[in-house]
Amino acid sequence: MNVKTVLILLVLALATIFALVCVLLTRGRAPSTCQHRPPAQDDTDDDRSLVFADLTPEEMVQVVRYLQRNLGVQLVDASRAKPSDNCIASVDVQIPAKAEVLRFLDGGGTRPPREALAVLYFGNQAQELRKAPRFLTACCQSDGTDLAPLVTAPPGFKSGDRMTWFVLFHNVPGTGYYLSPVGLEVLVDHKDLQVSRWHLRQVFYNGQYFASTGELEEKFLANSLEVVRIEKPQADAVLGSLRPRQLPDPPQPLQYEPQGPRYSVRDNHITFQGWSIAFGIKPSSGPRLFDIRYRGERIVYELSLQEAVAMYGSNCPGGMSTRYLDGSFGMGRFAYELVRGLDCPYTATYVDRHYLSFYYGGLRKNTLVIRAISTLINYDYVWDFMFHGNGALEVRMHATGYISSSFFHDRGVNYGNRVGPHTLGTMHLHNIHYKVDLDVDGQLNSVETQDMEYELVKAPWSMQNTIERLYLRRKELQKEDEAAFILSAPMPRYISFASSKSNKWGHSRSYRIQIVSFAGEHLPISSPMERSISWGRYKLAVTRRKEEEPTSTSIYNQNDPWTPTVAFADFINNETIANQDLVAWISVGFLHVPHAEDVPNTATVGTGVGFFLRPYNYFDEDPSVDSPDSVYFSSEQDVAGCKNNPLACLPTTATCAPQLPPFHYGGF
Secondary structure, three states, X not given: OOOOOOOXXXXXOOOOOXXXXXXXXXOOOOOOOOOOOOOOOOOOOOHHHHHHOOOOHXXXXXXXXXXXXXXXXXXXXXXXXXXXXXXEEEEEEEOOOHHHHHHHHOOOOOOOOOEEEEEEEEOOOOOXXXXXXHHHHHHHOOOOOOEEEEEOOOOOOOOOOOEEEEEEEEOOOOOOXXXXXXXXXXXXXXXXXXXHHOEEEEEEEOOEEEOOHHHHHHHHHOOOOOOOOOOOOOOOOOOOOOOOOOOOOOOOOOOOOEOEOOEEEEXXXXXXXXXXXXXXXXXXXXXXXXXXXXOOEEEEEEXXXXXXXXXXXXXXXXXXXXXXXXXXXXXXXXXXXXXXXXXXXXXXXXXXXXXXXXXXXXEOXXXXXXXXXXXXXOEEEEEEEEEXXXXXXXXXXXXXXXXXXXXXXXXXXXXXXXXEOOEEEEOEEEEEEEEEOOOOOOOEEEEEEEEEEEEEEEEOOEEEEEEEEEEEEEEEEOEHHHHEEEOOOOOOOXXXXXXXXXXXXXXXXXXXXXXXXXXXXXXOOOOOOHHHHHHHHEEEEEEEOOOOOOOOOOOOOOOOOOOOOOOHHHHOOOOEOOOEEEEEEEEEEEEEOOOHHHOOOEOOOOOEEEEEEEEEOOOOOOHHHHOOOEEEEEOOOOOOOOOOOHHHHXXXXXXXXXXXXXXXXXXX
């Protein structure tokens, strides 16, 4: 082990749980009576992929010992570290330079030495809430010790600032506290390296700012503060609980491998039907793949997650100032254990991470799919209508089959790609039109749109500074012309059919239309035949429902597109759409430039387009919480017991081979 690189990052962390984690590759399969065949081994299945491998536990120990002996400060084991202690937050492999790796992989060079990267934390946490005991009792039924702080980021407005807002929540064991704010937020100045000099700069409560918790307490005692008294939530009734509300159903459908897996996992190397991949997880940025090859040829040297950003908007200081760059927290370090049979198929191969977990809640995704496949001359269209357990409906189309072609000559490549000796795969558009007659909580609906804007405002707690605050722009559309969204024009990100009735929280019961499409340009309106497919002008159009407008096209439009029997554009005549029986007309599609891999048939991968109809404040909470497929267990339970975890019953209830119906096909 040649440890050449050690990076020490000093971070002032006020509320952080430290855990030193390591990666172990395992193949934990139970014995089976089925006759399994070993997966075919690829020629590239050797130990060269270990140049990208995550650190082994033994290497991690070497790094820790190196730091303990050479850093010059006392390091406390992460599992026992207090906020005031120094500890190792993470240790990761340092991937060698690409040129060095390629000399080893492709040029017969020597194996690069193994290097490590370590991140250390030094921090403390100030106790400030003790100065407002009676206010805390009144507002939150708390003494402050049972409130959970959520850190915001970044810590200020400019380089050098070290002031962080902490948002306080009721902390209920066994559920996420993120849905139980108490209305109290504190701004802590932690710029000084001496923890004793850290101090609370401001306090925010229920729309008001205070100089200190002492002032907050004084205002409360003087009855000049409006207090929202929040009862401390109970574990069995807290908002957002993942605890099952129904008894489990019989075991869910299982993915079955009649002769064992058709892939191979060896150390950090996977092979599957011509593919070869080296994989790992970086503590900061998460999953990463290296040396991806297909049929022995490298396609990608590195494919890695880099960053995930979450930007928030609110009229509370913590929410309006939060810009999370999740790589700083550790997307790999917090990649928690996958639950067998729930997060992935039961028989999958798992990469284990060791961490401290308190509870787990999840839901098996079972979706009802209604499918039909149409063959129109050369093309096959796969039509899917999918019904999800949370009340969402998904509509999706995949295009496959044979491409249409022309004789290749002259400048044919201006119109596609050559795919055979004399064959030009001709470019073309696929556009699909759907009618969606939504009745959301009744026949009479309105169309509401929502989208984001930034507004430049002075920070209420620091008026000399400004902040780009994210806010929500809402609008109710009144006329058909407003709700006819041209294909090439921007469209609000949220469009919903809304009822005049409200849910428990005062919002209109609605269903959102979410379109997934990569459509090409529509035929110019000046074209003599454009009116026959004028529905293609719009990615979405909402009209009043009329019996005399049952379809957007006609079977006669094909033979006389110049004088179409039905011209959809005529449906849109600026009638009112507020509180009416409405129809959504949705267009989806994609541009297809055929290429060599479309022979013999176009693959369905990447050709899927469609839309979702998703409940948006239609319910009071996610209705799938009532699903019998939900799973919940905690560290205090026996997760191997069927009573606590129905997934644990699968090994005894599942048979080796299912009873399959006889194969039959009468499509000819």
